[in-house]
Amino acid sequence: MSVPPDCRGTGHAACHHGEILQGVFLDATGRRCAGLVTLPMAGMGSRAEFTRCPGTPPERLTVRPGDRTKAARAAALAVEECARLRREPPCGGELRITGDIPVGLGMGSSTSDVIAVVRAVADAYGVRLAPDAVARLAVRAERACDPLMLDARPVLFAQREGRVLEVLGPCLPPLVVVGCALGGGAPVDTLALPVPTYDGSEVRAFERLRALLRRAVATGDAALLGQVASVSARQGQQLLRHPEFDTLTDIGRRLGTLGVQIAHSGAVAGLLLDPAAPGLRDRIRGCVRALDSNGIAATRVFATFPSFPSVPTKEFPSGPAHRGGHRPARPDTPRRPARLPAL
Structure with a gap:
């Protein structure tokens, strides 16, 4: 039996490249909240297609692939919410999820799945859900979520509550990021990690970092943002303890990165570069070469501004520059986004 077109919906959500800042912060009432600021990354993401089947019980919901349990919970919750808004009984349906985000690296793969699913269900019902409503459903589906429903806006986000603590500004300062994967890219079981506790002095230190990041975004100060990210990254090593972290920071200092x-909550990391400094391509190659020579898997080069395409690091080889017709394109050359290489 054919399905009416108005019963089908699609949704998409991007991923991120880990965090710029993460810790415990104070909300407007002075209450402590776990919060984070993610580094957005264009190119990869999750896509979902949902077909609702009116007249079927809501538990008759099929999900492919079948192991996407968080996405399945998100679909059921979104069906319930959208049906309520439409003032009709919830029903079952068929959900299909595709994507190209590596799992377990801390790039928000599960949140991307969840948001794409919620958007697909809403589209199938002809309902438009506000970002805060999407965030609430995402937290209910997976206990904590990343702020991917807000697209690329830099915000301090309470990931366990699904709410924005502060909008830091319209966009991040211009940065080029040479991405890599620590620990050979082995997935990290986020839920198995202990929940850190912080005393008053540590919370005040996080608030100082928050103020510095706010200033960096307001003034477009990429160097200041790099300092905040580095301090936050080192703080995170008290929990994650990546053995290559000191090597990564040494490479950054030696090559003059920001x-x-x-x-x-994963293994993905990045060296932050100033795109306005001279010799950008040479500096990118130097970073890729240094990472490779120290056994750290270089993955992708991308930027916080749209004119720089997201490309795999094979476009910036670690060997000598190619000559003639084999020379890699310039950083501002339009390029079809490529997938993160398998790790």
């Missing part, structure tokens, strides 16, 4: 950033 700093490092890292996923606080």
Whole structure:
């Protein structure tokens, strides 16, 4: 039996490249909240297609792939919410999820799945859900979520509550990021990590970092942002303890990068470069070469501004520059985004 077109919906959500800042912060009432600021990354993401089947019980919901349990919970919750808004009984349906985000690296793969699913269900119902409503559903589906429903806006986000603590500004300062994966890219079981506790002095230190990051965004100060990210990354190592972290920071200091950033719940990390400094391509190659020579898997080069395409690091080889017709394109050459290489 054919399905009416108005019963089908699609949704998409991007990923991120770990965090710039993560810790415990004070909300407007002075209450402590776990919060984070993610580093957005264009190019990869999750896509979902949902077909609702009116007249079927809501528990008759099929999900492919079948192991996407968080996405399945998100679909059920979104069906309940959208049906309520439409003032009709919830029903079952068919959900299909595709994507190209590596799992377990701290790039928000599960949140991307969840948001894409919620958007697909809303589209199938002809309902438009506000970002804060999407965030609430995402937290209910996976206990904590990243602020991917807000697209690329830099915000301090309470990931366990699904709410914005502070909008830091319209956009991040211009940065080029040479991405890598620590620990050979082995997935990190986020839920198995202990929940850190912080005393008053540590919370005040996080608030100082928050103020510095606010200033960096307001003034477009990429160097200051790099300092904040580096301090936050080192703080995160008290929990994650990546053995290559000191090597990564040494590479950054030796090559004059602005700093490092890292996923606080995974293995993805990045060297932060100033795109306005001379010799950008040579500096990118130098970073890729240094990472490779120290056994750290270089993955992708991307930026916080749209004119720089996100490309795998094979486009910036670690060997001598190619000559003639084999020379890699310039950083501002339009390029079809490529997938993160398998790690």
